[in-house]
Amino acid sequence: AMGNIGQNVELPQYTEGLYDARELAMSRMQAEAEALHAEGIVGVRLRAHGHRWGGHTTEFFAIGTAVRPLRADHHIPTPQLVLPLTDG
Template sequence: PLGMVMGSCVYHIAHQRMGAKIGNIGRNVEIEQFTQALYDARELAMSRMQAEAEALHAEGIVGVQLRQHSHTWGSHTTEFFAIGTAVRPLRDNHIIERPTMVLSLDS
């Protein structure tokens, strides 16, 4: 382990125009501005965490946690916070295996 790395992004999500709000009453529709803002904020937080790891000359980040918070002080504001541990191999011939994720569809 080289150290703890983190990235944060607080993002304001634009309001929907009045005409769009009225047109969507009673309909279950995606608000594209909101979706794109969430994607952008998440990517910014993770890229900032990655930049900290690169500054430490890490080869990977383990134990990553990504949290999203909506704050009461800003109803159209969201925060993404990414944190993990930057790591590198112990020896030149040590290989860090790529993680594999398996999701079970069984109960």
């Protein structure tokens, strides 16, 4: 343990907890969309927010827009994912 002083060391339990919390936030968002009979979720943003009152407390927000047809004959096109490779 003394050999790690001053070095960046991963804390596996903390990392696993962060992954689990992120997955829980996304699962809750998906469950809410399913309850609305949505066909999908667009514009998803995943935000992590640390709190001053808890040094190792992180809150995750999964925010998106549930998409569903306006009427029975309405077709929702499949979204195309576009990731720009430049800042421009």
